[in-house]
Amino acid sequence: MNRKLLAGLMLGVGLSVTPALAADLRIALNSDADMLDPDQSRTFVGRIVYASLCDKLIDITPELKMIPQLATSWSWSDDGKTLTMELREGVTFHDGEPFNAEAVAYNIERSMTLPESKRKSEFTSVESTEVTGEYEIKFHLKNADATLMAQLADRGGMMISPKAAKAAGADFPTNPVCSGPFKFKERVAQDRIVLTKFDKYWNADKIHFDSVTFLPIPDTTVRLANLRSGDIDMLERLAATDLTSAKADSKLKVESATSLGYQGITVNVGRGEAAKKPLGQSKLVRQALSYAIDREALNQVVFEGAFQPGNQQVSPASPWYNKDVPIPARDVEKAKALLKEAGFDRVEIEYSVPNNPVQLQIAQVVQAMAAEANIDIKIVSKEFAKLLDDDSSGNFEASQLGWSGRIDPDGNIHAFAVCGAGMNDSAYCNPEVDKLLNDARVAPDDAARKALYDKASKILDEELPIIYFYHLKWIWALSSKIEGFVPYPDGMIRLENMKLAD
Structure with missing residues (x-):
């Protein structure tokens, strides 16, 4: 039973809504988190949960x-x-x-x-x-x-x-114990993660909810409908196509911040049988796919122009962007010529995609564009946790996956491009790139670091273990009754000073 209906019934028999009910915050997530262990996890939505569960240094x-x-x-x-x-x-x-x-x-x-x-x-x-x-x-x-x-x-x-x-060992993610404002209560996979207020929290005076429940709802339309009905209080990643409608709704607030990350395709170039396909074996085929995509058209068709087309791990608005490697214009004939040079008239690609409507729409636009360049794409929709598992094990040819971004440029590239790094799903390995990215970590100043990242981006733009498409904006929609929410470029939802108005 939703809270709006419950409140109506209680008022109808002369009762009032209890404070505990009013202090429960329900947040809809774009997908379910992976395992709740900061060392083992990698999902963006997992980090949203951690913002309430696990404090950082x-x-x-x-x-x-x-x-x-x-x-x-x-x-x-x-x-x-x-x-x-x-x-x-x-x-x-x-x-x-x-x-x-x-x-x-x-x-x-x-x-x-x-x-x-x-x-x-x-x-x-x-x-x-x-x-x-x-x-x-x-x-x-x-x-x-x-x-x-x-x-x-x-x-x-x-x-x-x-x-x-130490006591839980491999089972730690089933009952994570941190020191954040909320402690773990329960989890039902693909349904909910429930946290309750930790009364001994060092900053407890800033926390005004008794509990917070995270609900994975992949469908953007369903998420917004749940917000409008009062079944949730807040959602992360409002669809750009719903932005105008949500802003016009007096019962809602809309907040946004430019993301630090990127969205694109990770290509398996070195792990298992899936890497032995033309896309994984030939950088020319990867270049052909990149030239087949009109990034600005993709932005307009799927996001009504709300996002930023891109071709690097940072956006063109970032001071770390390499202007010597500009976003390529779509060139179908060049894409066909690159395929020919690689020895193919046509190629087929199996393309893994998270099972939510926006990601599927992106994949369909990419599929249509690629077909005109003699690249036939088979879309395989996967539940997000399954997609991550397959990517980590090499059970994919191409995977539509993004990264929420980090405040230092190293966080957007090192773990994805260095030989054997923890999130290098493509299994890309180039000692020259390793040296550039490792040297950037110890360079004496930002200018020296940028010169090293620029050299690495030129190599990566040619070899394309990741084909970048765009940089998104985080867009949140929330009940107008919620006060104190502050948008952050990292996309996290920090509950300090947030509360429901009386």
Whole structure:
């Protein structure tokens, strides 16, 4: 029974709606999260859940400045090889265990050594950690690393209870224990994730909900209908085609922020039998597919022009964008010529796509454009968690997948392009690219780093293990009764200071 109907029945018999009911926040997600373990997970929606469940060492402002969260201050040695962090006192994990420097040391070690960890490439510069006080820890680095702070402001900096992690082992994701404003209550796959308020949270005065429930609803139309009916209070990723309608609805608010990430196609070039197809074996075929796509038309047809066409891991609006590698104009004849040069008159591609209407529409537009260049695409729709599993195991030829983006450019490319990196689903491996991206981590300033990223982007634009399409905007729709929501470029929903109006 939805809350609107329940409230009506209660008022009808002379009762009032209870405060507990009013303090339950329901948020619709674009898809279901994968496993709830910061070290093993990789979904964007998982990070939205973590924003309520797992505090980090560092947070960011809407302007992308780093600010304290579980770490209260930090300083670097003159050679840039030692990071000292002072930690927040009086913090406890959801199981009652204390947060301290020993807990941080355990978390960093787990991120670096857990066999299933997706964070390993983020901490390759860390030689060791040293507990120098109950609430002080030092990171000793092999070399200076300009990216480490950004990692500690993301999943790499999320702290879980060492006691709970050791006891649960591989089952930790079924009952995650962190130190955020809400603690885990239950999860029903593809249905809901329920968190309840953690009364001992260090910043509890800023939290005004008793619980938050995340509901995976892949269909954008259904998500919006649920918001309008009152069955949910908020949704993430409003469809661009619904933007005008939602803005005109007096019962709704619409907020947006430009994303840090990208959307495109990851190509399997080096893992298993699926990589032995023409697309995986020939960069000329990948170039042909890229030239077959009109990125601006894709943006207009699917998103009514709301997003930004792109061809790199950062958008043309970013200071890290390489202007020497511009977005290619569609050229069907060039695409056909590249296929010929590769030895093919036509090629077939199996194209994995998440099973939501927007992603399917993108795939259909790409399919129609590619067909004109003699590239026949078979669309295979998959539930999102299944798609991620298949991508990680190499059970795909091409996969329509994006990345929500990170505040440092390294977070958009290193883990996806370096040989053997945790999220390098394409299994792309080029020692020259590895050297450029690793050198960028230790370069002395942003200008030197950008020069290295520019060189890497030229190589990647030619070899195309990832074919970039566009950069989206995060668009949220929420009940007009919700106050205090602040949009962030990272797309997260931070519940501090948010509340339902009386």
